[in-house]
Amino acid sequence: MSESKTLAVSSPVARLQLPSAETLAQHGRRVGRFFLRQIVPPVVVIGALLLLWEVLCSRPGAMLPAPSQMLDDTWELIVNPFYDYGGNDVGMGWQVLASLERVAYGYSLAVIVGVALGVLVGKSTWAMRGLDPLFQVLRTVPPLAWLPISLAAFQASNPSAIFVIFITAIWPIIINTSVGVRNIPEDYRNVARVLRLNGFENFTKIMLPAAAPYVFSGLRIGIGLSWLAIVAAEMLIGGVGIGFFIWDAWNASQISDIVLALIYVGLVGYALDALVGLVGKRVTRGTAS
Amino acid sequence: MNNRYLSVDSVDKVFGTEPNTTRVLDKVNLTVEKGEYISIIGHSGCGKSTLLNIIAGLHTASSGYVILDGKEVNAPGPDRSLVFQNHSLLPWLTVYENVTLAVNKVFKNKKNATERKAWALKNLEMVGMSHALNRLPSEISGGMKQRVGIARALAMEPKLLLLDEPFGALDALTRAHLQDEVMRIQAELNNTVLMITHDVDEAVLLSDRIVMMTNGPEATIGEILDIRLPRPRDRIALADNPEYNHYRREVLRFLHEKQRKVAPLPKADKANPVPQASAKRA
Ligand SMILES: Nc1ncnc2c1ncn2[C@@H]1O[C@H](COP(=O)(O)OP(=O)(O)OP(=O)(O)O)[C@@H](O)[C@H]1O
Numbered sequence: 001m002s003e004s005k006t007l008a009v010s011s012p013v014a015r016l017q018l019p020s021a022e023t024l025a026q027h028g029r030r031v032g033r034f035f036l037r038q039i040v041p042p043v044v045v046i047g048a049l050l051l052l053w054e055v056l057c058s059r060p061g062a063m064l065p066a067p068s069q070m071l072d073d074t075w076e077l078i079v080n081p082f083y084d085y086g087g088n089d090v091g092m093g094w095q096v097l098a099s100l101e102r103v104a105y106g107y108s109l110a111v112i113v114g115v116a117l118g119v120l121v122g123k124s125t126w127a128m129r130g131l132d133p134l135f136q137v138l139r140t141v142p143p144l145a146w147l148p149i150s151l152a153a154f155q156a157s158n159p160s161a162i163f164v165i166f167i168t169a170i171w172p173i174i175i176n177t178s179v180g181v182r183n184i185p186e187d188y189r190n191v192a193r194v195l196r197l198n199g200f201e202n203f204t205k206i207m208l209p210a211a212a213p214y215v216f217s218g219l220r221i222g223i224g225l226s227w228l229a230i231v232a233a234e235m236l237i238g239g240v241g242i243g244f245f246i247w248d249a250w251n252a253s254q255i256s257d258i259v260l261a262l263i264y265v266g267l268v269g270y271a272l273d274a275l276v277g278l279v280g281k282r283v284t285r286g287t288a289s
Numbered sequence: 290m291n292n293r294y295l296s297v298d299s300v301d302k303v304f305g306t307e308p309n310t311t312r313v314l315d316k317v318n319l320t321v322e323k324g325e326y327i328s329i330i331g332h333s334g335c336g337k338s339t340l341l342n343i344i345a346g347l348h349t350a351s352s353g354y355v356i357l358d359g360k361e362v363n364a365p366g367p368d369r370s371l372v373f374q375n376h377s378l379l380p381w382l383t384v385y386e387n388v389t390l391a392v393n394k395v396f397k398n399k400k401n402a403t404e405r406k407a408w409a410l411k412n413l414e415m416v417g418m419s420h421a422l423n424r425l426p427s428e429i430s431g432g433m434k435q436r437v438g439i440a441r442a443l444a445m446e447p448k449l450l451l452l453d454e455p456f457g458a459l460d461a462l463t464r465a466h467l468q469d470e471v472m473r474i475q476a477e478l479n480n481t482v483l484m485i486t487h488d489v490d491e492a493v494l495l496s497d498r499i500v501m502m503t504n505g506p507e508a509t510i511g512e513i514l515d516i517r518l519p520r521p522r523d524r525i526a527l528a529d530n531p532e533y534n535h536y537r538r539e540v541l542r543f544l545h546e547k548q549r550k551v552a553p554l555p556k557a558d559k560a561n562p563v564p565q566a567s568a569k570r571a
Pocket residue numbers: 304305313331332333334335336337338339340505562565566569570
C-alpha cells in the first residue's frame with residue numbers, strides 16, 4: 001500500500017486508479033465466485049424443482065396443488081403468522097412456538113439428566129456395566145411407542161408430549177457424553193494428577209471441557225430427534241402445535257396448508273440444529289465440529 | 290557434593306499380570322544433585338519414559354523407591370512438573386489460561402491474585418510467548434506449544450523438572466533455538482532437570498551428566514558420562530571442539546556398539562518417535 005502511495009505522488013491519476021481498479025476487480029471477482037459457488041446451485045436446483053412441480057401439478061386432475069396454487073391458498077397464513085381467533089385457530093407462528101415450547105421443556109430435561117447419566121456411565125465401570133444394556137435396548141424404541149404409556153402415566157396430553165421429547169433426545173446425549181468422558185486423553189488426566197486437582201476442579205476444569213465436543217455432538221443429534229418426535233406426537237395428542245396443524249389440515253383436505261407447514265417444520269428444524277451447532281462451537285472454542 | 294537431592298533406589302518395573310509379565314526396568318539406581326541437568330538416552334522402547342513416569346509418580350515402581358528432597362515419591366504432584374513430547378496443553382484454554390490453571394492451583398495460598406497473574410506472565414515471557422497470550426493451542430506452532438508447556442512446568446516452581454523428549458517433534462532449527470533457550474533459562478534458575486532425549490548432540494550440549502540405558506527388556510543404567518564442558522555453551526564453537534566430539538563419540542559408541550539392537554529397529558527411532566511414545570503412555 002505504501003508503495004502505491006509514493007508512486008501516486010509522481011502521477012496521481014494514473015497511479016492511484018490502477019491499483020484501486022485492480023482491487024475492486026479482485027473484490028468483485030471474489031463476490032462473483034461466492035455467488036457462483038454458493039448461491040447459484042441451490043437457486044437453480046430449487047427453481048428447476050418448482051418448475052417441474054408446477055408443470056406436473058397444473059394439469060387437470062392433479063392430486064396435489066401446484067406451487068402457484070399453493071401460494072394462492074395459503075397467502076393469508078403466510079402474511080399473517082400471528083393471528084389468534086381463539087382455540088386451535090391461531091397463526092402458524094403460534095403453532096410453531098407452541099411446538100417449540102414443548103421441545104424446550106423436554107429437551108432441557110433431557111440435557112440435564114442425559115449429561116449427568118452420561119458422566120456417571122463414563123466415570124464408573126460398574127454403572128456402565130449395569131446401565132449400558134438397558135440404554136442400548138431402550139434407545140431403539142421408536143419415540144411414538146412411548147406415547148401411550150406416558151399418556152397412561154400422566155393422564156394429560158401436554159406432559160406426555162414433553163416426556164416423549166425427553167425420552168427421544170436423551171439417548172444420544174447419554175451415549176455421547178459417556179464416550180466423551182471415557183475418552184479423555186491420558187495427557188489431560190495427567191495434567192490433573194500433577195496439579196493435584198480435587199474432584200470438583202477435575203470435573204469442571206478437565207472433564208467437562210474435554211468431553212464437550214462429544215457432548216455437543218450428542219446434543220445436536222438430540223435436538224434433531226426432538227423435533228422429529230414432536231411433530232409426530234402432536235398429530236396424536238391434538239391442541240395447538242405444528243404437528244396437529246398438519247393433521248387438522250389433512251382432515252380438512254387443505255393440502256396447501258400441509259405443504260406450508262412442512263416448509264416451516266423444515267426451516268425450524270434446520271435453525272435448531274444450526275443453533276445448537278453454534279452454541280457448541282462457542283462453548284468449546286471451535287474444538288467441536 | 291554428595292547431597293543426593295533425588296535418589297532412585299533399585300527401581301524395578303514389571304508390566305502385565307502373572308503368566309505374561311515383562312520386566313521393563315531392572316534395578317535402576319541413580320542419584321542426582323540439586324541443580325544438575327541430566328539427560329537419559331537409550332534405544333527406543335528401553336523404558337526411559339517408564340522411568341520418568343515413576344519419578345513423576347504417574348506409575349508406581351514394582352519394587353524399589355524414589356526419594357526427592359528427603360521424601361518418598363508415591364503420587365504425582367506439582368513439585369515434579371512434566372513436559373511431554375506432545376505438549377499436552379489443554380486445547381480449550383488459551384496459552385495464558387493453560388499457565389494460570391497451574392499457577393492458580395499451585396500458589397493458591399502462597400500468592401494473591403495479582404501476584405499469580407504477574408507470575409504466569411513472567412514465565413510466559415521467559416519462554417518468549419508474551420505475544421500470543423490469548424491464542425488457543427490449535428492456533429500456534431509446535432515449537433510455540435512446547436514453549437508454553439515449558440512455561441507451565443517452570444511456573445510450578447518444581448523441585449524437579451521432567452522433560453520427556455521435549456523437542457522430539459520439532460524441526461531441527463526450532464529445536465536448536467529452544468535448546469538455547471532452555472540453556473539460558475537453566476543458567477538463570479538453576480533447576481534440577483531430568484530430560485529424555487534421542488538426540489546425542491542435544492544430550493551433550495545441555496547436560497551435566499548423560500545417563501545411558503541398556504536395551505530392554507530388563508533395562509538398567511549402563512553408563513553415566515560426565516560432561517565437563519564449561520558453561521555457557523555455544524553450539525557453533527563446540528562443533529569442532531575435540532572434547533565435545535569426544536563426549537559425542539562416547540555416547541554414539543555406547544548406543545551403536547555396546548548396545549546395538551540385534552534386530553534392525555522398527556522404523557528408525559529418531560525419525561519417528563511420536564506414535565510409539567504416545568501409544569505407550571496412553
Ligand atoms: N502400560 C504398559 N503396559 C505394558 N507394557 C508397557 C506399558 N508401558 C510401557 N510398556 C513397555 O515398556 C517398554 C518401555 O516403554 P517406554 O515407553 O518406557 O520406552 P521408551 O524408552 O520411553 O521408548 P521411546 O524412546 O520409544 O519413547 C516398552 O517395551 C513398552 O512396550
